[in-house]
Amino acid sequence: MARELASWGRYPYIPQQRHPCSWRNDLSSLLQRLASHPQGTLPYGNGRSYGDSCLAVSGELLQTRQLDRFLSADWEQGVIRAEAGVTLAEVLEVAIPHGWFLPVTPGTKFVTLGGAVANDVHGKNHHVRGTFGCHVRCFALQRSDLTEPLACSARDNSELFHASIGGLGLTGVIAWVELQLMPIASSQIDSITVRFDSLAEFFSLSEEFDRTHEYTVAWIDCLAKGSRAGRGIFSVGNHVREGRLNVHERTRLSVPLTPPVTLMNQLSLNLFNNTYFHLHKPGRNAGQGSYDPFFYPLDSILHWNRIYGSKGFQQYQCVIPNAAAEAAMAEILASIAESGSGSFLAVMKRCGDMPSPGLMSFPMPGVSLALDFPQHAKLESALFHRLDQIVRSAGGRLYPAKDAHMTGDDFRMFYPAWQQVEALRDPALLSHFWKRVTQA
Amino acid sequence: MKNILIVGANSAIATACARIWAAEKSRFFLVARNVEKLEQVAADLDARGASEVKTFTLDMNDFSAHEEMLGAAFTSLGRVDICLVAHGTLPSQAECERDLDLALREFSSNGLSVIALLTRLANRMEEQRTGTIAVISSVAGDRGRPSNYLYGTAKAAISTFCEGLRARLFKVGVHVLTIKPGFVDTPMTQGLSLPKLLLATPPQVARDITRAIDKRRNSIYTPWFWSLIMLLIRNIPTALFKKTNI
Numbered sequence: 001m002a003r004e005l006a007s008w009g010r011y012p013y014i015p016q017q018r019h020p021c022s023w024r025n026d027l028s029s030l031l032q033r034l035a036s037h038p039q040g041t042l043p044y045g046n047g048r049s050y051g052d053s054c055l056a057v058s059g060e061l062l063q064t065r066q067l068d069r070f071l072s073a074d075w076e077q078g079v080i081r082a083e084a085g086v087t088l089a090e091v092l093e094v095a096i097p098h099g100w101f102l103p104v105t106p107g108t109k110f111v112t113l114g115g116a117v118a119n120d121v122h123g124k125n126h127h128v129r130g131t132f133g134c135h136v137r138c139f140a141l142q143r144s145d146l147t148e149p150l151a152c153s154a155r156d157n158s159e160l161f162h163a164s165i166g167g168l169g170l171t172g173v174i175a176w177v178e179l180q181l182m183p184i185a186s187s188q189i190d191s192i193t194v195r196f197d198s199l200a201e202f203f204s205l206s207e208e209f210d211r212t213h214e215y216t217v218a219w220i221d222c223l224a225k226g227s228r229a230g231r232g233i234f235s236v237g238n239h240v241r242e243g244r245l246n247v248h249e250r251t252r253l254s255v256p257l258t259p260p261v262t263l264m265n266q267l268s269l270n271l272f273n274n275t276y277f278h279l280h281k282p283g284r285n286a287g288q289g290s291y292d293p294f295f296y297p298l299d300s301i302l303h304w305n306r307i308y309g310s311k312g313f314q315q316y317q318c319v320i321p322n323a324a325a326e327a328a329m330a331e332i333l334a335s336i337a338e339s340g341s342g343s344f345l346a347v348m349k350r351c352g353d354m355p356s357p358g359l360m361s362f363p364m365p366g367v368s369l370a371l372d373f374p375q376h377a378k379l380e381s382a383l384f385h386r387l388d389q390i391v392r393s394a395g396g397r398l399y400p401a402k403d404a405h406m407t408g409d410d411f412r413m414f415y416p417a418w419q420q421v422e423a424l425r426d427p428a429l430l431s432h433f434w435k436r437v438t439q440a
Numbered sequence: 441m442k443n444i445l446i447v448g449a450n451s452a453i454a455t456a457c458a459r460i461w462a463a464e465k466s467r468f469f470l471v472a473r474n475v476e477k478l479e480q481v482a483a484d485l486d487a488r489g490a491s492e493v494k495t496f497t498l499d500m501n502d503f504s505a506h507e508e509m510l511g512a513a514f515t516s517l518g519r520v521d522i523c524l525v526a527h528g529t530l531p532s533q534a535e536c537e538r539d540l541d542l543a544l545r546e547f548s549s550n551g552l553s554v555i556a557l558l559t560r561l562a563n564r565m566e567e568q569r570t571g572t573i574a575v576i577s578s579v580a581g582d583r584g585r586p587s588n589y590l591y592g593t594a595k596a597a598i599s600t601f602c603e604g605l606r607a608r609l610f611k612v613g614v615h616v617l618t619i620k621p622g623f624v625d626t627p628m629t630q631g632l633s634l635p636k637l638l639l640a641t642p643p644q645v646a647r648d649i650t651r652a653i654d655k656r657r658n659s660i661y662t663p664w665f666w667s668l669i670m671l672l673i674r675n676i677p678t679a680l681f682k683k684t685n686i
Contacts, residue, residue: 020627020630022452022627023477023480024480025476025477066452066627069480069481069483069484070483070484070486070487070488071480071483071484071487072483072486072487073486073487080487082487093463094487094488094489097489
């Protein structure tokens with residue numbers, strides 16, 4: 001039937017009925033109506049969470065994407081206040097001409113402000129600016145037992161403020177967010193790409209470029225084995241110091257339908273990875289271009305998640321603390337290459353030590369790795385089981401926003417503050433993820 | 441920068457059009473029934489780049505107040521480059537069959553109030569000798585369908601009214617655009633279960649509308665494929681059509 005919602009990975013596939021909220025004034029009554037369902041409802045923005053953290057146990061989602069208005073914009077100070085359903089793309093469209101940019105952006109601009117807070121997202125500049133939550137001045141939170149939203153900041157309702165940043169939408173429905181933007185002088189990015197042949201090289205490049213560049217990230221060839229293991233492309237960038245402030249024109253490529261089986265198999269993947277690696281000349285290559293392809297290469301193909309077919313896919317994203325990072329990442333990459341599975345998109349990034357105001361923020365000082373796997377029956381019992389062991393023993397953790405598999409034991413160890421969030425959870429809200437990791 | 445009057449400014453399609461014009465630093469005079477929502481829409485356009493946003497609260501079924509509203513709009517904007525008429529409701533056909541008062545009220549909201557507004561607006565635009573009047577009609581006005589004919593009748597009335605008005609105002613350089621959206625995902629259609637493939641978003645429809653105004657098109661279906669669907673539906677013989685429940 002029309003207008004059902006799913007998660008980005010389309011796994012687990014638990015169809016959800018959508019209940020859009022178009023006006024802030026309707027939020028309280030809609031939430032109360034959905035709260036009458038004995039099982040929990042949940043806010044849902046633009047559906048970019050991969051696993052089951054955006055799926056309601058009741059199957060009835062309160063969709064906030066239609067709450068897409070700005071409340072105010074101060075272009076002197078670079079402070080915007082906007083409804084939870086405004087996407088980062090919409091923020092950029094409005095802010096760039098005034099010389100402001102998102103202080104932190106994940107790899108897609110199609111997430112909503114509410115989602116960015118609830119998952120405390122991070123980006124290529126985590127090593128200098130921390131997570132999205134570090135730049136949130138305040139937000140309004142609608143609880144099911146109140147008729148008016150609560151203004152939450154580090155000063156007011158501070159417990160809810162800290163619990164809601166990275167709180168997976170469980171502490172209430174965010175009505176609006178006030179965000180401090182970052183000044184830019186140009187919408188262009190000066191970039192350098194460096195082809196590297198080993199994991200050790202990744203670490204030395206990180207060491208070097210994290211000091212001089214706002215943005216650093218690496219693509220890893222997850223299928224490379226033996227002497228090629230850990231090879232990839234390191235890519236860094238800084239905002240150009242002077243120039244034009246142009247909003248990137250939108251592109252219209254789209255995967256029109258979901259093929260019955262995944263198009264990501266070992267053959268296509270090998271071909272992709274080899275070609276991509278060799279497209280880059282050895283050594284360092286400097287360039288300049290628009291911010292959009294630099295930050296959001298995949299956004300140029302709408303519905304790219306469909307290439308994984310009707311079974312969907314899972315993303316595995318972990319972070320390993322610095323001390324254990326190099327050894328653990330080598331082990332992880334070896335296990336993945338051994339499995340022959342994986343995806344074109346495998347991203348490695350050094351995270352910094354700026355603390356997040358959120359209680360359940362994912363990043364920690366260390367190295368994060370993210371990659372997609374087409375869903376198949378043995379994915380969790382074989383490969384993920386092995387990877388989880390490595391992450392656990394290295395003192396790392398997994399990212400709830402991407403997750404569809406982590407065990408309750410692991411989650412509670414990774415995020416010891418979960419009980420504080422549980423204590424502040426709105427009793428009307430419950431996701432499949434939260435039920436799985438706290439009640440199982 | 442354009443001077444724009446929007447009637448029914450809280451509607452999702454109107455908002456999406458206004459955002460495109462706000463990015464071009466346009467000036468706005470917004471008219472809507474619900475003042476709280478209207479203020480939210482105005483603040484949004486202000487943040488999105490509008491040079492000026494004035495608001496006016498009015499229920500369009502109050503015909504006697506149209507003149508005052510138009511006076512305020514023309515005083516505020518000076519010249520009106522675009523007037524977008526977007527107000528309307530989507531009544532339940534079944535309820536309109538049981539309740540005559542409701543049927544007439546809905547006909548007034550979707551038909552008479554538009555005719556009343558356009559009658560007065562046309563005279564002012566005729567005097568101004570420039571500008572565009574863009575009116576949101578509907579594919580529903582192309583044929584009286586059993587599931588929706590009260591609404592369809594009102595929309596047919598305004599489509600026909602606009603056709604005549606276009607021919608009258610063409611001579612003085614004022615353009616009239618009739619907009620016929622298909623299924624659009626808005627609060628108005630929230631209760632309906634509509635086929636996902638045919639469902640457009642307000643920004644998609646708004647791009648079509650703003651382009652059609654720029655190109656001085658006479659009448660558009662949006663999204664474009666509705667011109668094919670309606671070609672088909674208009675050509676179903678009555679003998680067959682009356683057996684359907686569409």
